Amino acid sequence: MKRKMIKYSVILLLVLSLTTFVLVQVLGAKTKYVERAPYDKTGFVKKEDYTQDEIVIENTKYKFILDAEDTNFELIDKTTNQTWYSTPKHDTLLIPSDARELFVLFYERKIEASKRMSINDESVQYDKYEFRVKDNTIEVLYEVGGKHNLTMTDLPRQVSSEDFNTKILEPLQAKVQEGVITQRQLTSLLNNYIETDGIRYLKTIASQESIDTFYKFIFEYSDYTYEDYLADAEKYGFETSQQLPYFEFAVKYTLTDNGFEVRLINDSIVETEKFPIAYIDILPFFGTGNMGDQGFTVIPDGSGIYIDHNNLKYNTVAYEKRVYGADLSIGTANEIKPQTGEKLSYPMYGYNKNGYGFINVITSGDAMSTLRAGFLTEVRNGSYAHKISYAYYRYAIRERDAFTFQSSTNSQRVTSWTIDYNTEDYVSSYQFVSKENSTYYDMAKLYQSHLVETYLLEKIEQQEKLNITLLGGYLQKKYFLGIPYTTVDSLTDAKGVINIKNEIQKLGINDFTITYSGFSNQGVKSTSYVKTHYNDQIASRKQLEKLIKDLKNENIDLFLEFSALYAATDKDLNLDKDVTKNIFNDDVYRYPYLESSKVTDKNKTISYVQNTKTSNNVISNVIKTSNKLNNNFVSFTDFGNQLASNLTKKNTLFRNEVAAKQVEMIERLADYHVQLRNPNQYLAMYSDQILDLDMKGTMHPIVDYDIPFVALFLNGYFNYSGPAINVDDSKSITWHMLKAIETGAGLQFTFTNESTTKLIKTEYNYLISTYYEYWMNDLKQVYQTIDGLNINGKDIIDHKVLNLQGSLVEVTYEGNIKIRINYETESYVVVS
Numbered sequence: 001m002k003r004k005m006i007k008y009s010v011i012l013l014l015v016l017s018l019t020t021f022v023l024v025q026v027l028g029a030k031t032k033y034v035e036r037a038p039y040d041k042t043g044f045v046k047k048e049d050y051t052q053d054e055i056v057i058e059n060t061k062y063k064f065i066l067d068a069e070d071t072n073f074e075l076i077d078k079t080t081n082q083t084w085y086s087t088p089k090h091d092t093l094l095i096p097s098d099a100r101e102l103f104v105l106f107y108e109r110k111i112e113a114s115k116r117m118s119i120n121d122e123s124v125q126y127d128k129y130e131f132r133v134k135d136n137t138i139e140v141l142y143e144v145g146g147k148h149n150l151t152m153t154d155l156p157r158q159v160s161s162e163d164f165n166t167k168i169l170e171p172l173q174a175k176v177q178e179g180v181i182t183q184r185q186l187t188s189l190l191n192n193y194i195e196t197d198g199i200r201y202l203k204t205i206a207s208q209e210s211i212d213t214f215y216k217f218i219f220e221y222s223d224y225t226y227e228d229y230l231a232d233a234e235k236y237g238f239e240t241s242q243q244l245p246y247f248e249f250a251v252k253y254t255l256t257d258n259g260f261e262v263r264l265i266n267d268s269i270v271e272t273e274k275f276p277i278a279y280i281d282i283l284p285f286f287g288t289g290n291m292g293d294q295g296f297t298v299i300p301d302g303s304g305i306y307i308d309h310n311n312l313k314y315n316t317v318a319y320e321k322r323v324y325g326a327d328l329s330i331g332t333a334n335e336i337k338p339q340t341g342e343k344l345s346y347p348m349y350g351y352n353k354n355g356y357g358f359i360n361v362i363t364s365g366d367a368m369s370t371l372r373a374g375f376l377t378e379v380r381n382g383s384y385a386h387k388i389s390y391a392y393y394r395y396a397i398r399e400r401d402a403f404t405f406q407s408s409t410n411s412q413r414v415t416s417w418t419i420d421y422n423t424e425d426y427v428s429s430y431q432f433v434s435k436e437n438s439t440y441y442d443m444a445k446l447y448q449s450h451l452v453e454t455y456l457l458e459k460i461e462q463q464e465k466l467n468i469t470l471l472g473g474y475l476q477k478k479y480f481l482g483i484p485y486t487t488v489d490s491l492t493d494a495k496g497v498i499n500i501k502n503e504i505q506k507l508g509i510n511d512f513t514i515t516y517s518g519f520s521n522q523g524v525k526s527t528s529y530v531k532t533h534y535n536d537q538i539a540s541r542k543q544l545e546k547l548i549k550d551l552k553n554e555n556i557d558l559f560l561e562f563s564a565l566y567a568a569t570d571k572d573l574n575l576d577k578d579v580t581k582n583i584f585n586d587d588v589y590r591y592p593y594l595e596s597s598k599v600t601d602k603n604k605t606i607s608y609v610q611n612t613k614t615s616n617n618v619i620s621n622v623i624k625t626s627n628k629l630n631n632n633f634v635s636f637t638d639f640g641n642q643l644a645s646n647l648t649k650k651n652t653l654f655r656n657e658v659a660a661k662q663v664e665m666i667e668r669l670a671d672y673h674v675q676l677r678n679p680n681q682y683l684a685m686y687s688d689q690i691l692d693l694d695m696k697g698t699m700h701p702i703v704d705y706d707i708p709f710v711a712l713f714l715n716g717y718f719n720y721s722g723p724a725i726n727v728d729d730s731k732s733i734t735w736h737m738l739k740a741i742e743t744g745a746g747l748q749f750t751f752t753n754e755s756t757t758k759l760i761k762t763e764y765n766y767l768i769s770t771y772y773e774y775w776m777n778d779l780k781q782v783y784q785t786i787d788g789l790n791i792n793g794k795d796i797i798d799h800k801v802l803n804l805q806g807s808l809v810e811v812t813y814e815g816n817i818k819i820r821i822n823y824e825t826e827s828y829v830v831v832s
Contacts, residue, residue, distance in 0.1 A: 010398055039265075050554075054066065064255055067323070075259070082356045087102065087284055088288045096378050096386060102120075103281060104118065117245065123144045129142045138541075145247055150215050156218070156233075159232055163224075259431045259767040260430050266423050270755075278397065286436075289309055291386060295353040301697045302343065303696050306440065307389075309705055329647055337599070352440075357442065359447055364426065373390065376388040440707060440799075441798055460719060467748045470517065472491060472493070472539065473519075474523040489537060497558075498751070504779070507783075514557070518538070529564070529618045532624075558631065566610070611706045616665055633675070636675070636677070641679050669686075673689075675688065705806025722739055736782075738826065744795075747782060
């Protein structure tokens, strides 16, 4: 029995030690707030000193009116004569309190989720805000939280007689002589501090006015400090006032030619080490409709999604997605497969109410934002009293992650957040469609105009009709005298590229580009491209030089494809210096997932996520390799389509900083033709050709159907193709053809020259459908069908959904070419 007790005691001690170690490691990663420099508040006027009821700014197209009593505002569009409100309205009933918020702040906590703080309840209610009007802008500075009323706990209840006399009484007697306070006021203070045995005791005070007065006398007019108060509290054991969360932030509104701009000024933020800000919701209910209103929301999720504001999905879980996709450095996605869904690659959404619409475009802070959309409802007497359809952005000030601590009896998620904070201003532009009965097509064209103006885009002369992606090689396991080893084997060598090119030309197709993926570095699962390792089984350097020259003579562009983010295995990598780290200072990596269990298969090849420094080294090598091969057509598998923050304490890089560095990298390739796969906006604008563009949107429960919203605003300015028709087997060949017709996209196929039966028992079996001979007839039929419609190079001038399911659509090309497509029957007809 005694041995068992000793054994259990030792085990318990080990468990407790491990628990303490893990907890210290996790909590040790918490932020140590670095205070911002004081914000310049020159010219601000406190609400209590502001004499006007309204603040008005105006230009030729819009009038902006802000109510000084609660900081709500309205925008009058002079072109359409519509008024847009900052919060929803109702004819008779009071709007729910949640929907009356202009901004909502959330602050961090160690164990629990971030805590919500109402600006209305903690700032506006107490008139704790200020205005600054300058240069046709209105700036509002909110002071949020803190103590709204002083209590007895804010006063020192016990003070030694010596300290009381020297630090409080004598300085206050001097104030009496100066006329700052009266003798009567000082006597009142003395009468409430009773002296006994060398200590002054504070009597219970019921009057709020007396508490406020005594606090002011002691902490402002005397020499007694807050540090003295804490020292006396510890010495005599009385309770101190609790430190409450307190924040400040300023928001600036500016009128523009298209609407207005809202800016959250990062330099104005005030927070504390104990209560750091997690994120802030920005105008969550601007322009929203209510009962009786018609309308819709469109979001560029994947190809685009459409949410009808009267779709009866009011109690469905809200839509929430990070702009530019999930962060690879956050969460446990490297262990469990994330939920399948398309990516939100563009920082905008469109909102329509009763035929009038606007788009909300983030122009700064996009990578740190999350788009949220849904319904806020209230039921009275069994029916809906309010049905408020909202869409807005949530702006992150810092990143957070959680460690799940597992004991023998329970588990607890312990939150950690970054030491540093995001210093970028959040800026979004509300731009209004200047017509009634506006559609999502009108929103797409408005956003297209924004992109053209912002990035100085120019029209393309002709849309690429076809791209062929060719897979170079793969890593194969072999045996020698029973000893396993790996070697690179070919799927498409240099001769195979020419062979497939010739076979396509035999079909009568001469207008196409080729992307050579896996041409080096052990093939399609490539090692880090900080160096280029040629392989004779695929293509030697001399063979590539000849291949590039031969194809150039035939005016066929050959894009050599590199990987800039992922690196299969640690070859050429220093894991300590070259790989992105998460908030717990662990390497960020991925394994392929087992489809049966959705968990990682660690028997397959690991892929490390390279940090920005290493990615930049990859770009240097891409330039070096391309110059040596005399080739200026480069492609990237993963550049700009995913983000991974580096979250270590000493070298924190937030998503917005990573995105900015990627832009710097692609600008180094200004002299090259760049091809990207489904990139986010910040790199898409620099690309010459986009492959793998999403042709469908995430079918979230709140969504009615998907639409080709992204293609509508890219059309005419970018070459783009959807996924490889023969690899994306979730849809039929005909469906892919119809999508190309609907969106103006080029076609894409992925081929190998060698038979893929040898891949069946390997981790490359997902490429089984790529053997080119299987697809020549389909390629010819699809290509000739689309070519015969004479729509290549023509702009889409309208798009409509003709049924509630979204399965019947009509697209119109310039020249009044109307094509009606039915996805239920997978057919189309040209409408005369």
